[in-house]
Amino acid sequence: MTSLLDARDIAVPGRLAPLDLRVAVSERVAVIGPNGSGKTSLLRALAGITEPAADIAVGGERIADASPARRRKLLAFLPASREVRWPIPVRDVIALGLDRADPARIADLLEALDLTALSERPVDTLSTGERARALLARALGPRPRLLLLDEPLSNLDPAWALRTLDLLAGAARAGAALLVSVHDLALVRGFDRVLMLAEGQLVADGTPADVLGSARFGEVFGVEPAGTGWKLRPSEDPRSSR
Numbered sequence: 001m002t003s004l005l006d007a008r009d010i011a012v013p014g015r016l017a018p019l020d021l022r023v024a025v026s027e028r029v030a031v032i033g034p035n036g037s038g039k040t041s042l043l044r045a046l047a048g049i050t051e052p053a054a055d056i057a058v059g060g061e062r063i064a065d066a067s068p069a070r071r072r073k074l075l076a077f078l079p080a081s082r083e084v085r086w087p088i089p090v091r092d093v094i095a096l097g098l099d100r101a102d103p104a105r106i107a108d109l110l111e112a113l114d115l116t117a118l119s120e121r122p123v124d125t126l127s128t129g130e131r132a133r134a135l136l137a138r139a140l141g142p143r144p145r146l147l148l149l150d151e152p153l154s155n156l157d158p159a160w161a162l163r164t165l166d167l168l169a170g171a172a173r174a175g176a177a178l179l180v181s182v183h184d185l186a187l188v189r190g191f192d193r194v195l196m197l198a199e200g201q202l203v204a205d206g207t208p209a210d211v212l213g214s215a216r217f218g219e220v221f222g223v224e225p226a227g228t229g230w231k232l233r234p235s236e237d238p239r240s241s242r
Ligand SMILES: Nc1ncnc2c1ncn2[C@@H]1O[C@H](COP(=O)(O)OP(=O)(O)OP(=O)(O)O)[C@@H](O)[C@H]1O
Pocket: 014, 015, 033, 034, 035, 036, 037, 038, 039, 040, 041, 042
């Protein structure tokens, strides 16, 4: 496999046990796990936010040695928080992600995320889902080689969640690798590979079918398949003890 991301000994003391991770060119990886299992900690550690950048290389370039401008070409991190305090127009939020003025790229991103009509609106006046799309446009803008996206599908209506998966697939086809934390397990099948975290440990790494079909999955999440969705396992269901 041609690795795009090669990370060794990624750890956040007390939150994420040390792990090594390789992700291939064009690979779409979903990161799943219950609340507090370490998904954000993993993504932030890979982005070099929480901890001093460990041994992380993207496309063979060590992140710790890259200039800020070069880092923007190598990776982008989208935080789970949609909070933006400044009243900056949507167009300028997207422009801030780019190295240089590029009106054509901004127009393409506005169109892809159906934000053209909102482009002059201050971003803090958008709905949460609209703001999520504006922040995703900003992350995609510089066409980074690695996209670290924390819950990019949360706050989106079903159609926008699927459209966003299509946009991400397009970025992957163009050569990006993706690590994406996902809570909606129905959307996990749109990824090539799933990492499952539990209590700060990587406990499964495989295809969506393998991970979601495993006995470990039921233990970690406390749910089991029911029809097209999930139900609480009897041991997790407070009604079962009544
Ligand atoms: N700044 C912090 N200081 C101390 N502990 C923290 C901090 N941030 C996160 N933690 C703890 O680290 C653990 C992992 O948190 P993390 O945010 O990585 O989980 P997560 O899987 O992204 O959760 P969620 O699904 O709720 O977003 C949790 O127990 C959390 O309480």
